[in-house]
Amino acid sequence: MTTPARERTRHEIVRQAMRLFQDRGYGAVSLQDIASAAGCSKATVLYHFNGKPAVLAAVLEPAGADLAELVAAAEQLAPDEAQEYTIGRFTEMAVHYRGVIDVLQELIPVIEEMPEFAQLVADGIRMQRFMAGSDEPLELDLAGFAINGLLGACRRPGERTDDEMRRLCDIALRRLLRPN
Amino acid sequence: MTTPARERTRHEIVRQAMRLFQDRGYGAVSLQDIASAAGCSKATVLYHFNGKPAVLAAVLEPAGADLAELVAAAEQLAPDEAQEYTIGRFTEMAVHYRGVIDVLQELIPVIEEMPEFAQLVADGIRMQRFMAGSDEPLELDLAGFAINGLLGACRRPGERTDDEMRRLCDIALRRLLRPN
DNA sequence: TTGAAAACTGGCCGATCGGTCAGGATGATG
DNA sequence: CATCATCCTGACCGATCGGCCAGTTTTCAA
Numbered sequence: 001m002t003t004p005a006r007e008r009t010r011h012e013i014v015r016q017a018m019r020l021f022q023d024r025g026y027g028a029v030s031l032q033d034i035a036s037a038a039g040c041s042k043a044t045v046l047y048h049f050n051g052k053p054a055v056l057a058a059v060l061e062p063a064g065a066d067l068a069e070l071v072a073a074a075e076q077l078a079p080d081e082a083q084e085y086t087i088g089r090f091t092e093m094a095v096h097y098r099g100v101i102d103v104l105q106e107l108i109p110v111i112e113e114m115p116e117f118a119q120l121v122a123d124g125i126r127m128q129r130f131m132a133g134s135d136e137p138l139e140l141d142l143a144g145f146a147i148n149g150l151l152g153a154c155r156r157p158g159e160r161t162d163d164e165m166r167r168l169c170d171i172a173l174r175r176l177l178r179p180n
Numbered sequence: 181m182t183t184p185a186r187e188r189t190r191h192e193i194v195r196q197a198m199r200l201f202q203d204r205g206y207g208a209v210s211l212q213d214i215a216s217a218a219g220c221s222k223a224t225v226l227y228h229f230n231g232k233p234a235v236l237a238a239v240l241e242p243a244g245a246d247l248a249e250l251v252a253a254a255e256q257l258a259p260d261e262a263q264e265y266t267i268g269r270f271t272e273m274a275v276h277y278r279g280v281i282d283v284l285q286e287l288i289p290v291i292e293e294m295p296e297f298a299q300l301v302a303d304g305i306r307m308q309r310f311m312a313g314s315d316e317p318l319e320l321d322l323a324g325f326a327i328n329g330l331l332g333a334c335r336r337p338g339e340r341t342d343d344e345m346r347r348l349c350d351i352a353l354r355r356l357l358r359p360n
Numbered sequence: 361t362t363g364a365a366a367a368c369t370g371g372c373c374g375a376t377c378g379g380t381c382a383g384g385a386t387g388a389t390g
Numbered sequence: 391c392a393t394c395a396t397c398c399t400g401a402c403c404g405a406t407c408g409g410c411c412a413g414t415t416t417t418c419a420a
Contacts, residue, residue, distance in 0.1 A: 005386090005387090005396085005397065005398095006396080006397075009397080009398090024289075025289055025290070027207045027208075028207075028290075030376075030377065030378080031377085031378065031379085032376090032377085032378095040398075040399085041398070041399050041400075042378090042379090042399090043379090043380085043381090043398070043399055043400075043401095044397080044398055044399070046378080046379065046380085047397070047398065047399090048397095051378075051379075052378065052379095106286060106289065108335075109205055109286065109335070110205070110208075137344075138347070138348065138351070141333070141340075141344075141348045142348070142351070142352060142355075144332065144333065145329040145330070145332065145333055145348065145352045146329065147332070148328055148329045148331065148332025148333065149325040149326065149328045149329030149332070149356075150325070151328065151332070152324065152325065152327070152328025152329070152331070152332075153321070153324065153325055153328065155288075155289070160321075164317075164321075167318070168318065168321045168322070168325065171318070171322070172322060172325045172356060175355050175356050175359050176329075176352060176355050176356060179355050179359065180360075185366085185367065185368095185416085185417075186366080186367075189367080189368090210406075210407065210408080211407085211408065211409085212406090212407085212408095220368075220369085221368070221369050221370075222369090222408090222409090223368070223369055223370075223371095223409090223410085223411090224367080224368055224369070226408085226409065226410080227367070227368065227369090228367090231408075231409075232408065232409095
């Protein structure tokens, strides 16, 4: 069984793009870099993806879908249950999508201007509200603080094992959002 | 008393560069943008500063000097006193240099590769150790988490008053690093 | 007033960027 | 074998970037 050429090439482009975005940042990676790493021409990248932002969208897509699911699930819960659920599941996402989140980090200022990522941004804000557990400004700010801290912890993936990462996120989020 | 033309122009370039870096990010701002905003030509910017990174260095310099001073002062203290001192003074820096830190944020991955910022990076790492209060990996990671959270809180300056900012940073740093 | 140093600038350069296009290779289908 | 859609590519484009330089304007002390 041979995977269709289309999917194989697309997948390889996305894989290499993620790796490069992670290493050097979205802005510092050219379409030529991605093409060379994927073993094809720059024109091929643009044949499969409608511009550089489309490549980025493909890189972020799985994590974005997972986030949308998280938010949808949290919406069905009572506020304090939603907070607990969000803390746990976001920690899991941080472990699983460390590389993607590392990419995302640099893009936060830029991404808000791109309409193709409006859903991702909106879901991020909704998740922040669930993590805050209330609509008090201080709690919302603390949730933002927690999210930024966690995003930063995704830098240099491979520096921490999955378990170390899980433990760090869990402790930090609980201290910030559920102090005793 | 007229300020020497040299200093007046240099200062205006740095001022406008900071504003632009803050708004659009270092990478997205061209020397031409800075020159236009400062009311001079691009060649003038390059007459005063030896390349674009030199402009960045001038923007970061006051905060960098303050950080160096913080670290030097903390070094004279006992570990737990140093932690308390660092928390307080870093909070004050976050309030005072919000704009500069906002610029710095995007550059963290890039800046580590530039030798002209080696001192800044080294001081940042030393500060992280003081904030951690010990050399335990988990404590160091939590301090890193706290720093990243605080850096994130410097985004969108003007969204929070100085007092709100101070309060947020103080609460967050204490919860993370001094839980009871 | 004058002349040299300092401050400044327009114009140009090579490099690189994202993106387009016409056409060549490939592979499934009849 | 012929056909045709899919996949892919080299060559090229306009724009923009950081940086350089020869030469002009401004400043200021003698």
